[in-house]
Amino acid sequence: MDIVDLSRMQFALTAMIHFLFVPLTLGMAFLLAIMESVYVMTGKQIYRDMTQFWGKLFGINFALGVTTGLAMEFQFGTNWAYYSHYVGDIFGAPLAIEALMAFFLESTLFGLFFFGWERMSKVKHLAVTWLMAIATNLSALWILIANGWMQYPIGSEFNIETMRMEMTSFTEVLLNPVAQVKFVHTVSAGYVTGAVFMLAISSWYLLKGRDLPFARRSFAIASAFGLAGVLSVIVLGDESGYEVGEVQQVKLAAIEAEWETQEAPAAFTLFGLPNEEAQHTDYAVKIPAVLGLIATRSLDEQVPGLREIKENNLKRIVRGQQAYDLMQRIRAGDKSATTREAFNAVRDDLGFGLLLSGYTDDVLNASPEEIAAAVEATVPKVWPLFWSFRVMVGCGVLMLLLFACAFWHSARRTPDKPKWLLKFALFSLPLPWIACETGWFVAEYGRQPWAIGEILPTHLAVSSLSVSEVWFTLISIAVLYTIFVIIEVWLMTKYARKGPSSLHTGRYDLETTHAQEA
Amino acid sequence: MDYEALRFIWWLLIGVLLIGFSVTDGFDMGVASLLKVVGNNNDERRVMINTIAPHWDGNQVWLVTAGGALFAAWPPVYAASFSGFYLAMMLTLFALFLRPLALEYRSKIDNEQWRSRWDWLLTLGSAVPALIFGVAFGNLLQGVPFQFDNLLRLDYTGNLLGLLNPFALLAGVLSLLMFVNHGAAYLQLKSEGQIKARSERIASLLSLTCAVLFVLGGIWLWLGVDGYQVVSVIDTNGANHTTDKVVQVVSGAWFHNYGKQPLLWLVPALGVIGFVLCSLFSRLAWHVSAFISSALAMAMVLVTTGISMFPFVMPSSLVPNHSLTMWDATASETTLSIMFVVACVFVPLILAYTAWGYFVMRGRLNEQQIRDNTHSMY
Numbered sequence: 001m002d003i004v005d006l007s008r009m010q011f012a013l014t015a016m017i018h019f020l021f022v023p024l025t026l027g028m029a030f031l032l033a034i035m036e037s038v039y040v041m042t043g044k045q046i047y048r049d050m051t052q053f054w055g056k057l058f059g060i061n062f063a064l065g066v067t068t069g070l071a072m073e074f075q076f077g078t079n080w081a082y083y084s085h086y087v088g089d090i091f092g093a094p095l096a097i098e099a100l101m102a103f104f105l106e107s108t109l110f111g112l113f114f115f116g117w118e119r120m121s122k123v124k125h126l127a128v129t130w131l132m133a134i135a136t137n138l139s140a141l142w143i144l145i146a147n148g149w150m151q152y153p154i155g156s157e158f159n160i161e162t163m164r165m166e167m168t169s170f171t172e173v174l175l176n177p178v179a180q181v182k183f184v185h186t187v188s189a190g191y192v193t194g195a196v197f198m199l200a201i202s203s204w205y206l207l208k209g210r211d212l213p214f215a216r217r218s219f220a221i222a223s224a225f226g227l228a229g230v231l232s233v234i235v236l237g238d239e240s241g242y243e244v245g246e247v248q249q250v251k252l253a254a255i256e257a258e259w260e261t262q263e264a265p266a267a268f269t270l271f272g273l274p275n276e277e278a279q280h281t282d283y284a285v286k287i288p289a290v291l292g293l294i295a296t297r298s299l300d301e302q303v304p305g306l307r308e309i310k311e312n313n314l315k316r317i318v319r320g321q322q323a324y325d326l327m328q329r330i331r332a333g334d335k336s337a338t339t340r341e342a343f344n345a346v347r348d349d350l351g352f353g354l355l356l357s358g359y360t361d362d363v364l365n366a367s368p369e370e371i372a373a374a375v376e377a378t379v380p381k382v383w384p385l386f387w388s389f390r391v392m393v394g395c396g397v398l399m400l401l402l403f404a405c406a407f408w409h410s411a412r413r414t415p416d417k418p419k420w421l422l423k424f425a426l427f428s429l430p431l432p433w434i435a436c437e438t439g440w441f442v443a444e445y446g447r448q449p450w451a452i453g454e455i456l457p458t459h460l461a462v463s464s465l466s467v468s469e470v471w472f473t474l475i476s477i478a479v480l481y482t483i484f485v486i487i488e489v490w491l492m493t494k495y496a497r498k499g500p501s502s503l504h505t506g507r508y509d510l511e512t513t514h515a516q517e518a
Numbered sequence: 519m520d521y522e523a524l525r526f527i528w529w530l531l532i533g534v535l536l537i538g539f540s541v542t543d544g545f546d547m548g549v550a551s552l553l554k555v556v557g558n559n560n561d562e563r564r565v566m567i568n569t570i571a572p573h574w575d576g577n578q579v580w581l582v583t584a585g586g587a588l589f590a591a592w593p594p595v596y597a598a599s600f601s602g603f604y605l606a607m608m609l610t611l612f613a614l615f616l617r618p619l620a621l622e623y624r625s626k627i628d629n630e631q632w633r634s635r636w637d638w639l640l641t642l643g644s645a646v647p648a649l650i651f652g653v654a655f656g657n658l659l660q661g662v663p664f665q666f667d668n669l670l671r672l673d674y675t676g677n678l679l680g681l682l683n684p685f686a687l688l689a690g691v692l693s694l695l696m697f698v699n700h701g702a703a704y705l706q707l708k709s710e711g712q713i714k715a716r717s718e719r720i721a722s723l724l725s726l727t728c729a730v731l732f733v734l735g736g737i738w739l740w741l742g743v744d745g746y747q748v749v750s751v752i753d754t755n756g757a758n759h760t761t762d763k764v765v766q767v768v769s770g771a772w773f774h775n776y777g778k779q780p781l782l783w784l785v786p787a788l789g790v791i792g793f794v795l796c797s798l799f800s801r802l803a804w805h806v807s808a809f810i811s812s813a814l815a816m817a818m819v820l821v822t823t824g825i826s827m828f829p830f831v832m833p834s835s836l837v838p839n840h841s842l843t844m845w846d847a848t849a850s851e852t853t854l855s856i857m858f859v860v861a862c863v864f865v866p867l868i869l870a871y872t873a874w875g876y877f878v879m880r881g882r883l884n885e886q887q888i889r890d891n892t893h894s895m896y
Contacts, residue, residue, distance in 0.1 A: 052894075063622035066575065067615045073585050074611050077600025082671050084600070088593025089849045093857060096586035100864040104579045108868075108875050111572035117894070119878050159850070161757040163670045164593070166850040331668050463601035464673050473608045480615060487619070491626055504893040 027194015548701015652693025
């Protein structure tokens with residue numbers, strides 16, 4: 001494996017592990033705020049116990065979120081140095097703002113949430129919890145603005161003097177439509193994760209017949225919050241973000257295995273077996289018009305297919321060759337106005353020239369085979385995207401079903417929930433994580449071959465490190481993270497099993513039984 | 519405001535963030551490093567950990583913000599330093615991994631071995647970064663072997679062992695001892711009895727050691743480390759032309775700024791005075807003054823380094839002309855001004871709620887309080 005593959009693996013590893021903890025933090029933070037609000041409004045001790053117990057689990061999870069988050073902050077600089085140089089002017093800003101506006105607040109309040117119970121009035125502590133939840137979500141907003149820009153880089157232009165992208169409009173970067181839908185979709189996914197987590201564990205207590213009042217209340221709050229979250233994830237799914245920007249269009253075409261552009265409105269392929277060689281989907285089950293409706297919100301706009309996208313990219317690569325050559329000449333000292341003008345005319349396709357540079361040493365005189373290879377690379381493999389997307393949607397549908405049933409039963413105030421529902425909830429525990437991970441896989445694998453859509457190819461974005469250095473860090477991180485995750489899951493399970501008795505208030509089932517045993 | 523002024527302000531702001539990091543995260547790293555030295559039993563160690571428990575997470579964000587601000591305001595510096603010091607950065611990162619886990623998990627299981635392991639990991643996770651930050655600055659002062667190609671891609675010839683040279687190690691030890699000393703100063707403020715008494719003794723000794731190492735480092739820098747000097751004119755208001763300037767390596771160049779502006783000698787002098795006062799106040803048990811002196815000394819050590827190198831931030835020993843300075847390794851004017859506005863709004867807010875957080879958690883901790891709240895504290 002070369003340095004690019006290794007760096008990508010390291011990034012994938014750290015990002016995917018980081019995102020095991022983030023969605024739970026996003027969801028649990030609001031759930032804690034809701035439970036504590038009920039406590040402050042009703043004055044019932046049990047809601048305070050709920051906040052503190054679920055807060056313990058939140059804390060165990062948060063610690064690893066912070067730990068793995070540090071790796072994300074470091075990694076752009078350590079492993080993606082050219083990326084950092086090339087787009088830091090735009091990409092760095094949301095990351096820095098995230099720290100200043102959100103992460104500081106979240107982290108400062110995290111300490112006060114745990115240690116401030118006896119030192120503040122009820123209302124002040126409640127304010128701390130709410131602000132912590134809001135800050136957590138603000139944090140997600142800025143990270144997704146940064147990520148949205150990678151998918152759909154607007155509000156910026158290439159500056160040949162400094163040899164990098166520079167910000168032209170902060171507002172455009174901020175209001176990037178891709179970032180906005182991603183934000184809503186991602187935080188909602190977080191709410192669902194928090195809700196499934198609480199619902200599954202409460203269901204386990206109910207199945208065991210333990211701490212019933214505690215578990216019933218937790219179940220009710222989780223089911224209402226989860227239903228709202230899952231509806232938001234599905235209705236505000238980020239398909240709507242797939243109409244802008246070519247990278248997004250490629251993703252959409254690959255997710256749908258839309259090899260050829262169809263007549264508008266395009267049919268939606270429900271299932272099938274994408275066949276990369278024949279550029280065809282075998283055994284496809286199609287629903288007419290649905291894709292066109294989802295993607296373009298219209299009946300007459302076309303959704304471009306992969307072949308059309310590639311044909312278009314061939315043209316852009318040819319222009320990119322010009323851009324690359326002119327860029328080299330200007331960098332070498334050519335100051336003539338004609339060269340500058342010629343460059344400006346093809347500047348937007350420079351990224352495609354940079355992409356081609358990964359396939360040939362002589363970009364201007366690349367052979368047809370080299371160009372063909374680059375064109376082929378502009379479209380990611382179809383089947384991984386096709387299937388991960390369907391796994392994500394499948395999980396989403398199952399969770400919708402789960403929350404619909406759970407909400408129905410808690411709204412009817414049935415004192416004893418049916419066993420099948422409790423088991424369904426318990427075994428649904430992995431679903432939100434599977435959905436989150438496959439969703440991110442679609443978003444990021446679908447962005448390839450670009451680090452920044454149509455601007456900076458991934459192969460150019462890496463640091464100049466030695467293969468052995470990155471092997472060393474990749475293996476170290478894999479080993480460390482494995483140990484961390486094992487410890488975390490073990491602690492989490494231990495505390496979940498203990499339940500509210502872990503608060504040692506003397507009010508919960510295990511303590512009374514233990515006391516009897518002793 | 520013009521580009522030049524913004525660039526200068528960002529040089530100051532990065533300094534502020536680094537000082538914020540040393541003064542806040544510095545003491546919790548220091549306390550954690552002292553865990554096995556000052557804490558003789560589990561209750562004492564729990565007192566120490568709980569003095570930092572409500573604050574370590576917020577403190578650590580100074581580091582994250584400094585990283586983010588470097589990315590946004592000085593992208594080439596972020597790229598060159600993080601990838602150039604690759605293995606050192608990654609080892610620091612691995613060490614930093616341990617802190618949140620050790621703090622959060624240590625007291626979750628009531629088992630001596632479990633706690634003792636996390637205690638060691640917490641110490642390791644705090645002492646290693648403290649050491650490496652100093653090593654990094656020691657290397658910045660000597661120049662780092664990197665260069666740019668025509669597309670401004672970076673290339674390095676250095677390695678991890680090269681970073682661990684004697685001068686850099688001296689800087690590393692100074693940085694580690696400063697953090698530990700700061701931790702001892704903080705413990706004086708927040709603890710009682712034996713822990714407080716031990717911390718006073720440690721700080722009174724360590725501060726003087728820091729003062730000696732700081733002066734020693736200065737002499738070594740004067741006699742044994744060549745500085746860098748820009749001899750061409752940099753257009754401080756224009757786009758970055760990072761590789762176009764002419765830089766010379768000159769003996770004693772790191773002292774030129776002090777020669778030009780003798781008043782600046784006050785800064786290193788205040789650093790030394792801060793350490794001496796910290797020692798004195800620790801002996802007198804004037805805890806607030808000791809903590810402030812320690813913070814002042816740390817800030818002045820950082821500012822001294824910044825002034826010595828000004829306008830350089832990362833000189834290249836391989837191709838000095840490719841050195842990064844705060845004039846020609848910055849973000850665009852648009853980004854710098856947006857980030858300046860953001861910083862103006864949020865830095866005061868951060869300071870305000872951080873201060874409120876310390877106010878809420880004010881007061882000293884003792885073993886009895888830990889025993890009374892054994893299930894809710896770390």
